[in-house]
Amino acid sequence: PQYVIMDGNTLEPLKIVSTRGMTVDTQEYHPEPRVAAIVASHEHPEFIVNVKETGKILLVNFKDINNLKVTTIDAARFLHDGGWDSTKRYFLTAANKSDKIAVVDSKEGKLEALVDVAKIPHPGRGANLVDPKYGPVWVTSCLGDDTIAAIGTDPVKNKKHAWKVVRSMKGQGGGSLFVKTHPKSKNLWVDTPLNPDVKVSQSVAVFDVNNLDKGYKVINVAEMAGLGEGPKRVVQPEYNKNGDEVWFSVWSGKDQESAIVIIDDKTRKVKHVIKDKRLITPTGKFN
Template structure:
């Protein structure tokens, strides 16, 4: 699953895949570790921090949920329903024109890209799925952006269609409803589908 370090205290956030539990491991005294157990949803996989670095969002991929762990308070902040088999890698943080700060994940099981609001001051939408956009297809492993970029990059290397698996979809985060542009990376590199 995943292990990340808290930005607030000497503590690791440890996601135990099959159990659906997150352990907050206080290592301030390595001879007497303190462990706090947080229940969430089974099959925790990978995830990433929201923009504030307070909340760790982790995919419970076979439960079709995102567990939101509050690293400052050491508790589950939310368990958010998403689409089929979320696989965020580290996810992507950006400011949505309508919903403010969001964290995005793609999915292995379908073409959906879920946007989860992460501004905890907006109580009505905090840690809820506020929007979905459609990508090229299922098979997504990683989704990325950059604070100085207006692009959201979404791969689909596990899609069975070579045209989809060997390309990347790029969205303009200022206008996600406009769809995406396909970058045929393998074609540009002169690579052929070997059927693998």
């Protein structure tokens, strides 16, 4: 178990660093702790490294790799993925089996908060929006239940709401992997590809960010794809750069037809369906 610092131009490995170490809770030695996520800091020449099984977040300063400086933050097990708040200062990441979101202040290099959320949070990169009542928030859904949590992220103008779950919404069900919105959009999209109910796994919930109390509407994305037999799990909403399209993977088995469905964000209607024999088990999409 390790992370590797490479030359950015040639991808030549320059330094390999082990992640073996003690767990944050029971202080037991773990021989195989995996790296779950790596993100680049916007504040310093650092990588933020999540070590899953130990529950530690490493701030790896690569300015001088021969005299490597690493700040170790005790968070919680088992760390997974995460994303930035709207200011790109705070990194919010899921410790999924601990049912917590760890908040790292990348400017000061310290743990800002551990926020209790619902069962097995799985934010992907999460979603930033301005809540009409609570100000800037970061949103995560959960694998373990139907909860969608909004955490306050403004410790300056909305200090009393910062690093707390200020709004807890109900989605279609558990099994969610990704939430997504866009600065130009009024929609918050929530997938549920791992839900055991086919009607839920083949559709998505969409909220109006200006009226979150209203609840969600269900969009049957798999039906839009017009595919044959298969699970047709709808996964990972991803916006285009302009924020007027949302792309969904309709994920079936390797021997079955899959697709990518492009939805007009304003009308919530299908705009285009991409089908190709090379499109095998599509999941994540990035621009």
